[in-house]
Every structure is written in C-alpha cells, then in structure tokens.
Amino acid sequence: MTDIVPFLKSLISVSGLSAYEGPVARLIEETWKPLADEVSVGRLGSLHGLKKGRAKNPRSSIMIATHMDAIGLIVTQVADGFIHLEAIGGIDPRILPGTPVIVHGKQDLPGVVVMPPMKTLPEDERDGAIGLPHLLADVGLLPSKVAGLVRVGDLVSFDTQPLDLAGETLSGHSLDNRASVAALTVCLQELRGKSHDWDVWTVATSQEEVTLGGAATSAFDLHPDLAVVVDVTFGKGPGANGWETFPLGKGPTLGWGANLHPFLYKKFNELADRLEIPVTLELVPLHSGTDAYSVQVAREGIPTMLLEIPMRYMHTPVEIIAIKDVQRVGRLLSEFISGLKSDFISTIVWEEEEKSKTQ
Amino acid sequence: MKALIEKLTNVFSPSGFEDAIREVIRKEIKGFADEIHVDALGNLIARKGASAGVRDGKRVMVAAHMDEIGLMVTHVDENGFARFSNVGAVFGRYAPSGRVRFANGAAGVINNELLSNFRETPPLDKMFIDVGATSQKDCPVKLGDVAAFERPFLDLGKRVVAKSLDDRSGVAVLIETLRRLGSGPNEVYFVFTAQEEVGARGAGPAAYGIDPDVAIAVDVTSTGDTPMGRKMEVALGRGPAIKVKDAGMLADPRVVSWMVKTAEKNKIPYQREVLIMGSTDARAIQVTRAGVAAGGVSIPARYVHSPSEMVDMDDVENSVRLLVALLKSRVSL
Numbered sequence A: 001m002t003d004i005v006p007f008l009k010s011l012i013s014v015s016g017l018s019a020y021e022g023p024v025a026r027l028i029e030e031t032w033k034p035l036a037d038e039v040s041v042g043r044l045g046s047l048h049g050l051k052k053g054r055a056k057n058p059r060s061s062i063m064i065a066t067h068m069d070a071i072g073l074i075v076t077q078v079a080d081g082f083i084h085l086e087a088i089g090g091i092d093p094r095i096l097p098g099t100p101v102i103v104h105g106k107q108d109l110p111g112v113v114v115m116p117p118m119k120t121l122p123e124d125e126r127d128g129a130i131g132l133p134h135l136l137a138d139v140g141l142l143p144s145k146v147a148g149l150v151r152v153g154d155l156v157s158f159d160t161q162p163l164d165l166a167g168e169t170l171s172g173h174s175l176d177n178r179a180s181v182a183a184l185t186v187c188l189q190e191l192r193g194k195s196h197d198w199d200v201w202t203v204a205t206s207q208e209e210v211t212l213g214g215a216a217t218s219a220f221d222l223h224p225d226l227a228v229v230v231d232v233t234f235g236k237g238p239g240a241n242g243w244e245t246f247p248l249g250k251g252p253t254l255g256w257g258a259n260l261h262p263f264l265y266k267k268f269n270e271l272a273d274r275l276e277i278p279v280t281l282e283l284v285p286l287h288s289g290t291d292a293y294s295v296q297v298a299r300e301g302i303p304t305m306l307l308e309i310p311m312r313y314m315h316t317p318v319e320i321i322a323i324k325d326v327q328r329v330g331r332l333l334s335e336f337i338s339g340l341k342s343d344f345i346s347t348i349v350w351e352e353e354e355k356s357k358t359q
Numbered sequence B: 001m002k003a004l005i006e007k008l009t010n011v012f013s014p015s016g017f018e019d020a021i022r023e024v025i026r027k028e029i030k031g032f033a034d035e036i037h038v039d040a041l042g043n044l045i046a047r048k049g050a051s052a053g054v055r056d057g058k059r060v061m062v063a064a065h066m067d068e069i070g071l072m073v074t075h076v077d078e079n080g081f082a083r084f085s086n087v088g089a090v091f092g093r094y095a096p097s098g099r100v101r102f103a104n105g106a107a108g109v110i111n112n113e114l115l116s117n118f119r120e121t122p123p124l125d126k127m128f129i130d131v132g133a134t135s136q137k138d139c140p141v142k143l144g145d146v147a148a149f150e151r152p153f154l155d156l157g158k159r160v161v162a163k164s165l166d167d168r169s170g171v172a173v174l175i176e177t178l179r180r181l182g183s184g185p186n187e188v189y190f191v192f193t194a195q196e197e198v199g200a201r202g203a204g205p206a207a208y209g210i211d212p213d214v215a216i217a218v219d220v221t222s223t224g225d226t227p228m229g230r231k232m233e234v235a236l237g238r239g240p241a242i243k244v245k246d247a248g249m250l251a252d253p254r255v256v257s258w259m260v261k262t263a264e265k266n267k268i269p270y271q272r273e274v275l276i277m278g279s280t281d282a283r284a285i286q287v288t289r290a291g292v293a294a295g296g297v298s299i300p301a302r303y304v305h306s307p308s309e310m311v312d313m314d315d316v317e318n319s320v321r322l323l324v325a326l327l328k329s330r331v332s333l
Helices: A005-011 A022-032 A143-149 A175-191 A213-222 A262-275 A323-338 A351-358 B002-009 B019-029 B165-181 B203-210 B253-265 B281-286 B313-328
Strands: A038-041 A047-051 A061-067 A072-079 A082-088 A100-104 A108-114 A136-138 A155-158 A163-165 A169-172 A199-205 A226-234 A253-256 A280-283 A304-311 A319-322 B035-038 B044-048 B059-065 B070-076 B081-087 B099-102 B107-112 B127-130 B146-150 B159-162 B187-193 B214-221 B241-245 B271-274 B293-302 B309-312
Touching: A005 A022, A005 A169, A005 A175, A005 A323, A022 A038, A022 A047, A022 A175, A022 A199, A047 A175, A047 A213, A061 A175, A061 A213, A072 B271, A082 A155, A169 A175, A175 A199, A175 A226, A175 A304, A175 A319, A175 A323, A199 A213, A226 A323, A253 A262, A262 A304, A262 A323, A304 A319, A304 A323, A319 A323, B002 B019, B002 B159, B002 B165, B019 B035, B019 B044, B019 B165, B019 B187, B044 B165, B044 B203, B059 B165, B059 B203, B059 B281, B059 B313, B159 B165, B165 B187, B165 B214, B165 B293, B165 B309, B165 B313, B187 B203, B203 B281, B214 B241, B214 B281, B214 B313, B241 B253, B253 B293, B253 B313, B271 B293, B281 B293, B293 B313, B309 B313
Parallel strands: A061 A199, A061 A226, A226 A304, A253 A280, B059 B187, B059 B214, B214 B293, B241 B271
Antiparallel strands: A038 A047, A047 A199, A072 A082, A072 A155, A082 A136, A100 A108, A100 A155, A108 A136, A163 A169, A169 A319, A253 A304, B035 B044, B044 B187, B070 B081, B070 B146, B081 B127, B099 B107, B099 B146, B107 B127, B159 B309, B241 B293, B293 B309
C-alpha cells in the first residue's frame, strides 16, 4: 500500500473553504485521475470519480462521499486596517486568537487573528473567551494598503502547518474531513488490485460545512443504489469521555440510528469482524451532522451508511487524527465494494421481512 | 416605481395566503411575459424569452417572494379578544400597539397582558389582538384567520418606509425588470414565490419545476449604517448588494463574479454582502435537483421585519438596472 500521509499532508496545506473548494479539488483530481476511469465536476463543485464495475449493464452503483470543504472565516468589514470576521461553518472562536491565517484578498496576505485591547470591549464581554464579533485579523499593513487589497466577502483560511505527532498521529487544520478524502483515496488504490461488480462513485463533496448541499445534489445527480458517507467523529480526550466519544487509533466507528440503514450496519460490522479491523458502534439517535443526512433522502431515498474517523479538537486549526484509522477505513471500504454481488440490493431486507420469510 | 411599491406594500398576504398579492402582481405583468402560470405551491411563474429548448442562452430563474410575515388567530375568548401565533419571524418588540389587517378587511390593534416587569418584551403568547368586539359572538375574526401588519406607506423622498418592503420591494424590482427587459438570449423565469417567510418553502419546488442553469434571488438585506448598528458594511443608497454569504448559504462564486463584472461594466454602483442573520430563496434553489448556481441581488433595507422597513429608491432603481444587464447578457459561468 502506498503511504497516504504525504497526500493527506498536501490536502491540509491548502485552503478550499465551503463553496470555494477549488484549491483542494485540484489536488484530489490529480491523484484520482490515474486511479479512476473518469473524473468530473458536479454542478455545485463536488468532484465525481467513477471506477467502473465488471458486471453487465445495467450495473448497480455505490457512492462513497467524503466532504472536501473546510470551515474558515470571511471578511465582514474592513475598518482602520483591521479585518472583521464571520464564520463559514462551525468555528469555535475560543481558539482563534493567535491563529495564523491567510487573508485571500486581491493577493494572499499572511495574517494572524488578534484580540482588541480589553478596555475597548463592552464591559460585559471582557471576561472569558472573546466572541467572534470582537476578533480581528491583522495583516500588518497600513490601513490604506489594507483597504486597497481586502474587500467584504474575501475568504480567510487557517494557515497552521501539518504537524507529525508521536504515535503516528497527525495534527493540522481541515483534517475534518480531508482525513476521509485520504481514506477514500486509499480505497481507490486498493481497488486497483481487486475486481468489483459494481460501479463506484468516489465523491469529494462541496459545502458540507454549511448546507450539506454538495452531497445532496451529487446524490441526486449520480443516483446511486447505495451510499456510504465517511466523516470524522469526536475523539476521546481531556474532559471528553462520554458515549459520544471514541478513542483515536482504535478503528473507525460504524453509525447506528435512523439516519443510517441497519442492514448496511450489519454488513459492515460482519465484514470488519472477518477482516479483524477494529470498529466501534457509534450511536446516532438524531441528525448525524454529516452528508449522510442529505444523501439518505435524495431522490426516492438511498440506503446509506456512515463510517467515522475519531478526531480530537474538531473544528479547530489543530485537529488530531490517527493515521491507522485512515488506512483502516480505506481497507474496509475497498473490501466492502469488492464483496458486493450484483444482486446485493435485492438482499437488503428489513428485520420484519426476514422474519416473515422464515415463518 | 414608488407608486408600484406603495401599491404592493398595501396588500395583505402572509405566507400560505398569497391570493391577494398574486392577483395584483398578475395584473402588473400582464402583456409583458410569454407565458404565466401558478404552480402547486402558489408560486406565480412568468416566462420571458425562448421556450422549446433554450438554444444558445441559459435558463435563468429570478425569484422574489411575494408573501410577508403575519399572524394567525389561534383562539377568540368570550370577550372577543383574539390570541394569535406568528407566521414567519415576527419579533415581539415590534408587535405591541401595532395595527393588523385581516383578509376579510377586519382590523385590530395588538396589546399585551400586564407584565410584572414593564420593561421586558412580552412573548407573543402574552399578547392579543383587540378588534373592537364586545364578545366572541360579534368578533369579526375566527380561528385560522390570518392578518398582516398595517402601517401607512411613508414617502420620505429618496427613501420610503412601509411594512413588507421585505420583499415587495423585490417584487417591484422583478416587475419593472420584466417590463424593461425586451428580447435577449436567455429563457428567463420571473418567479414570485410563496412561503419564503416560513422557511423558503415555495422557491425549491419552483426551481425543481423550472430546472434552471442559474438563479438569482432578489430580496432585502440588513445594513450596518445605523447608530451603533451591526458590524456590516452594507449601507442604504450605495447600490444593490451582491450576496457573497448569508446565514443560510454561500452564493455561488461564479454568480458573484458574473454580477460584479456586469455591475462594473455597466457602471452600476454595488456593494458586497456578508449577512450574518437571515437567508433567502437562493438557499432552497441552490440545492434543488443536481444543484443550481445561485446567488442574490439584495436591496439594502433598515429595520427588516418591523412594520416600518426602509429602502432607498436609488438602490431599487439600480437593482433593476443590474438585473436587466444580467439577464440581457450571455451567461458563461
């Protein structure tokens, strides 16, 4: 297996905020082209890779969706050389001060997020973390220069560099969800040596962090018979030990709840067991907060499954994941795909149907 | 345009009950469209330009919502006081002492129960409408009747004040654009949408039916130009706002750049909009079918969702000019 880390590091070294995925899409396209039969772009900017199956037409198809867009910031106002900000996606403003950023103005400007002096804040907002409406980006230039280079609506992206940590873990921005894009790429690499009946749509979706709109429209467009969404989930860490958190490096989670199809859960769980890939049950009682939510109800409905990679410090510029989990997801996906028989869809049954069959 | 806006804002049509405003708009656009129809959600759809397969132009959808925020009667007590629920985002602070008008012509005033703290804004369920009745029996309104705020149109010269400028000012812009458009390369659908104020419910199905290549929502946007107001650069009088982002969506970057280039080429003043609260029909249109390149032309407005919203007539006129220029152009995104 090719080492996926350099590719993943390249993915988290570029911007590609929601609706502006271009920079990261180009990297993915370059890597997928030799691995897939066709690569095209959806109407909202999602990247669609197609690897054709060997069954006769009409072939069934499976869509594997991993979002490539990243959270970030956008300029709301430029005043006296300082840049006011609003979030694109769910930003935790507590960690923003001190974060290196790039302000994508008429030219890319390196900058840093700063807090204004306490005395300039309203009295009731001087304690605790400073909210986003009071934070600023400073690019170091004189006000007249800034006014000429930066406009309302310009993007501001994180510029933290990838950081190898001990124990084969990696830290950086946008690992949500480029770690999953890397896992899907591992899957594509593995599929080169395997035969599969089904058509495989590998999709790097746009705009997940804002509307889940890339996945919704790609699912409509590609009209797959099955879908698997890969995203990240909450890793166990300081003060995060509840049922909704999962250890890093101990394998991906398999989603279970109304948002996902129980039959697919069963199949993935059996497969992981057989391959001796560790997996954890992840309870998803409501909205999964992922593309699975919009994919499931596209067109006449799509049986959808969710795999997630545990991550610490989600939605910060210093997210952390374990490389092993990325590789495991890639392997699990490729094995699932190559194991799909052409009549798999007809074997999907609800428990009550199964019961009535055996009676 | 002023007279048209006055006429449109004087109509009472809360979300889901758009009959009255639809009838008025239908008369205003008569003779200017090639085809007019009303869909299952009550959207009024007027096509202008090439049908039977668009040849070299694009299929463009332009949407302005014709509904407005309002109230629905939920209970009439024995003394004839009507309790109500909101239809769309009605803010408690704007409601007490407001006047409302029902579809059947009945009118009333809103007030609230006596509160222990008179400084606090009462929740809507502590308010009632007094329609001048003396008992449940002689009350002219009943359960399910809807009302909208009534406030006379105010002409301040360059600027006008009225209720439901959100989004009747947008409706006026669409009507005027349709009248001025003439022939062009594109198949243009002017859609006067229903139910925007209750979650952009009308625009999605309309877009599904039309299946456009490009869509533009014309709606109002808030401004940052009032004393100690919100941190936002949009101001009244500086031209239509080209939407980059609002709380519900990111406008398609290709559409943003098409709008900016068109405005600059035609020397139409414009502003760039990043709106922190609220969204428009473009949000629903964008994710329809396989996706639509969607953006927004916004009319800067102060005091949005109050009975006294304010827009600048220059912005209204420049919005029309920008739309006409956009729709006449060959679109290549």
